[in-house]
Amino acid sequence: MRIFVAGGAGYIGSCTTEYLLNHGHEVTVYDALLNGHRTAVDPRAHFIQGNLADATTLDDAIATAKPEGIIHFAAFIEVGESMKLPGKYFANNVGNGINLAEAAVKHGVRKIVFSSTAAVYGMPKNIPITEAEVKQPINAYGESKLMFEKILGWFHALKGLQYTALRYFNAAGATEKYGEDHSPETHLIPLIMQAAEGKREKISVFGTDYDTPDGTCIRDYIHVLDLAQAHLLALENHDSGAFNLGSGQGHSVKAVIDTVRAVTGKDFKVEYAERRPGDPARLISDSSAARATLGWKPQFEDIESIVASAWKWRCAHPKGYGDK
Numbered sequence: 001m002r003i004f005v006a007g008g009a010g011y012i013g014s015c016t017t018e019y020l021l022n023h024g025h026e027v028t029v030y031d032a033l034l035n036g037h038r039t040a041v042d043p044r045a046h047f048i049q050g051n052l053a054d055a056t057t058l059d060d061a062i063a064t065a066k067p068e069g070i071i072h073f074a075a076f077i078e079v080g081e082s083m084k085l086p087g088k089y090f091a092n093n094v095g096n097g098i099n100l101a102e103a104a105v106k107h108g109v110r111k112i113v114f115s116s117t118a119a120v121y122g123m124p125k126n127i128p129i130t131e132a133e134v135k136q137p138i139n140a141y142g143e144s145k146l147m148f149e150k151i152l153g154w155f156h157a158l159k160g161l162q163y164t165a166l167r168y169f170n171a172a173g174a175t176e177k178y179g180e181d182h183s184p185e186t187h188l189i190p191l192i193m194q195a196a197e198g199k200r201e202k203i204s205v206f207g208t209d210y211d212t213p214d215g216t217c218i219r220d221y222i223h224v225l226d227l228a229q230a231h232l233l234a235l236e237n238h239d240s241g242a243f244n245l246g247s248g249q250g251h252s253v254k255a256v257i258d259t260v261r262a263v264t265g266k267d268f269k270v271e272y273a274e275r276r277p278g279d280p281a282r283l284i285s286d287s288s289a290a291r292a293t294l295g296w297k298p299q300f301e302d303i304e305s306i307v308a309s310a311w312k313w314r315c316a317h318p319k320g321y322g323d324k
Ligand SMILES: NC(=O)c1ccc[n+]([C@@H]2O[C@H](COP(=O)([O-])OP(=O)(O)OC[C@H]3O[C@@H](n4cnc5c(N)ncnc54)[C@H](O)[C@@H]3O)[C@@H](O)[C@H]2O)c1
Pocket: 006, 007, 008, 009, 010, 011, 012, 013, 030, 031, 032, 033, 034, 035, 036, 037, 050, 051, 052, 053, 072, 073, 074, 075, 076, 077, 092, 096, 115, 116, 117, 118, 167, 168, 169, 170, 171, 172, 182
């Protein structure tokens, strides 16, 4: 397939691009490098530096690439920032995404696969979470993703554009070549690793009084290569709809810290801090629909191997991509 990857210079996009190329597909990456890294783009891919906001450049890029499928990773991703700058999130994650859907329709692209998030569920009542759970985001980031899912539903109904929204839980891990290098970093596993590397004085645990066995929040960490696999399966599938993607295992913040200690063999300071506003106590995925319908088979079953892959990448890339 010829595949157009918007946001392919970012963390999940770079790993997915490599995965698609390894499976014999032709990839064009379109990224404005607002947050990603040029050197995170596999040299076998064709790279176009462009912003989704620039509808003309985007239109030209899709006309030239003639993709059969589009994967749409390009978005702003920080929950905290979305509560301070909601307009920035709705403009990019919703408004600019519409340019991509319009271009897809104009150029006869069959399908778009969209990066959605567990944040569409807000504070879910039922754990594990199925796709039928009530969707009531509690932050502007999650709302922007839910809005774009709905917009894709309308493009499907009115223009015949097929779509799959993939609601990732917590993406983690790395491939040999590509990994997570966000600036600023807000995600738990890379932050703990910074503490293990001595690049940060300590790791703060946000809240120890949640209704969970050890009082800290529980999340479902899913390896980035397992996410990559799901994107290809979704492109090959001709139906439209949304799927959760998670391992189905919950790990508390304390348990993740212990895992990083065990994997790295390093000790570091841990501080018990206040809750971070807007954090649900527990997010665990029921991903049986993706397994049954897409034939998705995650390969990384335990948190140790996910953390180990991230640590291996960091040891090989001590400065990350080194450009920011
Ligand atoms: N990381 C997670 O745990 C997680 C969880 C759920 C969903 N997601 C979603 O997955 C996607 C990828 O996440 P990530 O962690 O790789 O993020 P990332 O920030 O590393 O990558 C996003 C990429 O999109 C690019 N981009 C953003 N806006 C753009 C625009 N208007 N035009 C062109 N390029 C633009 C950025 O430059 C960056 O390279 C995002 O849509 C995110 O919301 C991520």
